Structure formats: structure tokens, C-alpha cells
Amino acid sequence: MKAILTIGYVSIASFLTLGSCSKANLKNSDAGADFGLLAGTWVDAESYALQFIEFQSTDRGRFGVLSRQSEEYSPFHYTLADSLLTIRFDGHDDFPQSTHKLYSRGEDTLTISDLTVIPENPDKVYVRQRLVTERKGDTIVIGLGDTYYDAEHDFRIRVDSLLGDSRCPEGVQCVWAGNAGVRFEIIAEGNYRHLFDLNTHGGPKFPQDTVINDIRFRLIDVAPYPKHNAPVDPEAKVVIKLFATTDN
Numbered sequence: 001m002k003a004i005l006t007i008g009y010v011s012i013a014s015f016l017t018l019g020s021c022s023k024a025n026l027k028n029s030d031a032g033a034d035f036g037l038l039a040g041t042w043v044d045a046e047s048y049a050l051q052f053i054e055f056q057s058t059d060r061g062r063f064g065v066l067s068r069q070s071e072e073y074s075p076f077h078y079t080l081a082d083s084l085l086t087i088r089f090d091g092h093d094d095f096p097q098s099t100h101k102l103y104s105r106g107e108d109t110l111t112i113s114d115l116t117v118i119p120e121n122p123d124k125v126y127v128r129q130r131l132v133t134e135r136k137g138d139t140i141v142i143g144l145g146d147t148y149y150d151a152e153h154d155f156r157i158r159v160d161s162l163l164g165d166s167r168c169p170e171g172v173q174c175v176w177a178g179n180a181g182v183r184f185e186i187i188a189e190g191n192y193r194h195l196f197d198l199n200t201h202g203g204p205k206f207p208q209d210t211v212i213n214d215i216r217f218r219l220i221d222v223a224p225y226p227k228h229n230a231p232v233d234p235e236a237k238v239v240i241k242l243f244a245t246t247d248n
Contacts, residue, residue, distance in 0.1 A: 038080070042110055042126035043147060048187055050149055050156055053112075053126060061087075066133070068154040085112060108145070129158070153215060155188040160195060167200070169228040179206050180222035188213045 038055040050066040055078075062075040075090045080102065088097040101113040108128040115124040130146045142148045142158070149156040163181030168174030179201035187193050198219035199206035209218035 037104060037107075038110075040128055041131055043129045043131070045109075045125045045127045048191060048193065050147075050187075052129075052131065066131075066149055066151065068151055071151075153213075155186055155213070155215065157184055157186045157217075159183070160185040163197060165222060165226055167222075167226055169226040169230075171228045177201065181206070182219060182222065184217070186212060186217075188215075 035055065035058045040055065042053045042055075044051040052064050053061060054064060055061045059077055059079065060075070061078055062073045064074075065072045077088045077090070079086045083102055085100045085102040086097055087100070098114070100115060101111075103111045105111060105125075110126045110128075111123050112126065113123050115122075128145070130143070132140065132142050132146050132148045133151070135141075140148050144159055147156050147158045160183040163183055165178070165180040167178035167180055168176070179199050181197055181199045183195060183197050185193065185195050194212060196210050196212070196217070197207070198210065198217065199208055200219060200222050202208035208220075209216055211217075
């Protein structure tokens, strides 16, 4: 079976730029404030498998793993005190709780110690992402900071960066239609990570589609279309249209 993935349109937005990558301690002086920093889903940035942590409230969370074969969650109770994250899994009263050092490396990156048995690299780096696994019809909607996972074809994809938009703005006459480019990151079958660029213009210099693991990715449009003297839309979304076809 050959799957064809059509990337419907990508909306333009600016990425958050971290002012500093130095580690910052999280205190427990205000649990609500700390949860504001922890809230959401954090994807393991170093694992090809889709592993993540969700902090759901000021004392509840869960580990998750998504794959073609299964969808697994391990809920836990946690406390955070002076950058020490203490975890106790549900249903394991006889299992000793574990304590880990937690550091914030900006708004969207965390480092948590001793979550791996690899002695050379005991710390794990997690990046805040919103996981998307559903689509409406043939359309998948993801935004900057989102990760889409396709269990049927076992890949996940996100926007790595926006490469610029030179398209002729509305209300302006241009000699060339211009181009909008997007760089995507894909992890396929949990085996390899690949970056690829797609464009709205098409042609040899501005490829609009590519094939990875028998899946064709095609960028159809980038929205909103630029307007003369109009600011970039900060609420931009990436919209992906997914089609799967079988070759007879």
C-alpha cells in the first residue's frame, strides 16, 4: 500500500525565542505558579519512540507511549519542592517512590534527571508539544508547537521552522508569484529522524512534494496569504490533508 499525505496549508506565525538556555530551578513556593510552567504535554526530545509526560494538575500526571501496536499510559501522583520532582505511580503502593531533579530551560524545555538507565546520559530532555492524533475527514490541523502522530502509518510530523514567505502580497502587482517555504521534521516507524523542506511554488528549485517511506508529502498552500503592510498572524495553524491510497 502506498500512502499519499497532502499538506494542505501552513499558517505563518513567529516562534518563541528563548532568551536564555541556562537551567532554572522550579520552587514550590506557589504550586499553582509551578503548575503553570509544567502544565501540558512534554515529548521526549531524544527518543525516536513517541514517549511523553503529561502534567494534568498540581499533583497528577502520567507517562505515555504511542505506537502502531498500542497506546499506553502510566498515571502517577507527584510533588515538586525546590526543583525535586517526586513521583509515585498509581497501583504500586509497594513500589518506592522516585525523586528526580527538574530544571526549566526556558518556557518549552525541561530536563529531568534519572529517567533512564543509561549511565552516560541519565538526564532526559522534554519539549512542550500538543499531541494531535485525530483528523476531520482528510484534514489534520496542527499548529506550531504541535506534533501529529499517525498510528496507521507509524510516523509523527511537526513544523521545524518557517523558511520565509516571498509571495506577492494581496493588493500588490508583482513580476513573480513568490514562494512560501516550510521545513518539517518527521520520525518514521520509530527508526529515523528526517528534515525536509516543502514549498508552495513548486518546480525544480522549489519542490512542493517529496516521498518518505512510500508516503508522499505535498504542501498545497500557506495561509493566511500575505497582505500589504499587514502583520503576521500570531495564531497561525498548520493544516495537513492526509490521503491514503492502495496501488492495485
